Amino acid sequence: MPKALPGPLSLRPVREGDLPLLYEMQLDEEARRLAAFVSEETRDGAAFVAKHRKILADPAITFRGVEVAGELVGSAAVFPIEQDIELAYWVRRDLWGRGVATAAVAALLKEVTARPVHARVVADNPGSVRVLERNGFVRIGSEDSYADGRGATVTELVLRLDDPR
Ligand SMILES: CC(C)(COP(=O)(O)OP(=O)(O)OC[C@H]1O[C@@H](n2cnc3c(N)ncnc32)[C@H](O)[C@@H]1OP(=O)(O)O)[C@@H](O)C(=O)NCCC(=O)NCCS
Secondary structure (H helix, E strand, C coil): CCCCCCCCEEEEECCHHHHHHHHHHHCCHHHHHHHCCCCHHHHCHHHHHHHHHHHHHCCCCEEEEEEECCEEEEEEEEEEECCEEEEEEEECHHHCCCCHHHHHHHHHHHHCCCCCEEEEEECCCHHHHHHHHHCCCEEEEEEEEEECCCCEEEEEEEEEECCCC
């Protein structure tokens, strides 16, 4: 059953003025642990802003702010990596478990129609796996690699969304 969202959800392009809020959200330690593939340099505000200015300037990246009732509460992005395109998202911690990421990913995948889309999730981030599977992604494999957010090698699940047949 889809959850009742905490308010009406919409996506909009991220603006430079959003970066301080997005920076604060990604400092949350439990979020960093779950996401795992976060670079240590993004603990530094100036480094975070510099990295995201490049993202904002890159026409190949679709980077959207997630708003609930008009308030910025997260982000979702589709970006090219090697031959693939990948999906990533982040939601402010006090709103977890209320369907925000599931709905934001659904909205982004309506806007970005290219397929397949890949996503990578640490195997012990079950909420994120659920978000993807609810949006039609299927598991296609796994890889072990080093994750800064854990300071350890972790198993990452690889998921893919194809065109519906
Ligand atoms: C992962 C993340 C985006 C999920 O956001 P969210 O808004 O809470 O997601 P939703 O509420 O839409 O869905 C989460 C689902 O996972 C489930 N879930 C959450 N924690 C869980 C857990 N520990 N075990 C099993 N299921 C879990 C929820 O019940 C929900 O499923 P349901 O709707 O069937 O009940 C959020 O935790 C986050 O921003 N984490 C930090 C960044 C990150 O991990 N990004 C993803 C990197 S791949």
